Amino acid sequence: GDSVTQMEGPVTLSEEAFLTINCTYTATGYPSLFWYVQYPGEGLQLLLKATKADDKGSNKGFEATYRKETTSFHLEKGSVQVSDSAVYFCALSDGSGANSKLTFGKGITLSVRP
Amino acid sequence: DGGITQSPKYLFRKEGQNVTLSCEQNLNHDAMYWYRQDPGQGLRLIYYSQIVNDFQKGDIAEGYSVSREKKESFPLTVTSAQKNPTAFYLCASRPTQGFGYTFGSGTRLTVV
Numbered sequence: 001g002d003s004v005t006q007m008e009g010p011v012t013l014s015e016e017a018f019l020t021i022n023c024t025y026t027a028t029g030y031p032s033l034f035w036y037v038q039y040p041g042e043g044l045q046l047l048l049k050a051t052k053a054d055d056k057g058s059n060k061g062f063e064a065t066y067r068k069e070t071t072s073f074h075l076e077k078g079s080v081q082v083s084d085s086a087v088y089f090c091a092l093s094d095g096s097g098a099n100s101k102l103t104f105g106k107g108i109t110l111s112v113r114p
Numbered sequence: 115d116g117g118i119t120q121s122p123k124y125l126f127r128k129e130g131q132n133v134t135l136s137c138e139q140n141l142n143h144d145a146m147y148w149y150r151q152d153p154g155q156g157l158r159l160i161y162y163s164q165i166v167n168d169f170q171k172g173d174i175a176e177g178y179s180v181s182r183e184k185k186e187s188f189p190l191t192v193t194s195a196q197k198n199p200t201a202f203y204l205c206a207s208r209p210t211q212g213f214g215y216t217f218g219s220g221t222r223l224t225v226v
Contacts, residue, residue, distance in 0.1 A: 006156075032213060043118075043204055043217035044157075051213070089156065093213060099164060101147065101172075102206075102215065106156035 002027040002103045004090050009108035013080055021075040021108055023064075023090035031092040033057075033066050033073040034102070038087040047075075047088070080112045116141045120205050120218035127199075127225050135190045135221045137205035144210040146188035150174060151202040151220075160203075163188055164210075192223065199225045 007022040025031065032051040036044040048057030053068035064075045073090060090105040118139045127133045137146065145164050149157040159172030163182040177196025182188055188207075192199045205218040 004156075034213070041219075043120075043219045044206075045217070046215065049213060097211065101159060101162055102157075103159075104149075104157040106154060 002031065002092060002094055004092055004103055004105035006090050006105035006108050010111060011108060012111045012113065015082055015112055015114055016079045017112075019075070019077040019080045019084075019110070021088055021090075021110070023073045023075065023105060025071050025073065025090075025092050027071075027092055027094065029094065030068075031094055033064070034091040034093065035062070035064055035073070035075050036089040036091060036104075038089065038107070040086075044089065080110075082112045082114055085110055085112045118205055118207055118216055118218035120203075120221050122221060123219070125221055125223045127223070129225055130194045132191055132193050133199075133223065135192070135203055135205075135223070137188045137190065137218060138186055139188075139207045139216070140186060141207055141216060142185070142209075143207035143216070144185070145208050146182070147206040147208075147215075148172075148178075148180065148188070148190045149204045149206065151204060157204065160190065199223060 003026045005024050034049045035047040037047045038044050048059040050057040050066035056065045062077045064073050087107045087109050089107045091102045121136045147162040148160040151157050158174050161180045163169035179191045202222050204220045208215045
């Protein structure tokens with residue numbers, strides 16, 4: 001079945017540092033890819049998405065490019081802030097139709113210190 | 115404002131008791147989902163429903179049951195058969211087409 005693998009965490013960075021969180025996937029067909037963020041005690045919020053190969057999703061300074069050749073969707077940000085501290089999940093969807101569903105990676109906790 | 119409401123935010127139950135978690139949405143979404151979140155495990159799909167009066171098992175359905183009598187509501191019952199029910203439970207919904215998933219703020223269930 002489909003699966004998503006994220007790099008092991010947690011990750012601790014100083015403010016203004018560069019961030020990379022690795023994500024690779026295994027899927028049949030052509031999935032859509034997502035990054036979700038979860039702040040303490042809350043549900044998930046969509047951070048960005050890409051629906052086909054070579055698409056780049058971007059939001060709030062975060063970026064990720066759908067790389068079909070390496071089956072990857074790594075998340076990057078050039079300069080992190082304390083407010084970026086959260087749990088980040090990579091996910092894929094097996095389609096956009098009625099029966100599709102999300103498959104998540106294990107998540108990674110990011111802590112940014114001042 | 116439209117959204118998903120999960121209640122309660124925190125729930126405590128004694129071992130061996132069934133407990134029902136509420137999930138209500140006013141987004142007019144057709145599909146609804148229940149996920150379980152454990153530290154270091156990510157989110158795992160318990161049950162999902164594409165339409166009223168129909169639902170399918172996800173990856174970890176054993177020990178859980180659901181109903182979908184109304185479009186707006188998708189309650190999850192954690193039964194005494196669930197071996198390790200203490201976890202954070204998230205409900206989500208989306209329209210029939212597209213990727214517009216909306217998540218609730220979750221219910222943290224502790225069984226003692």
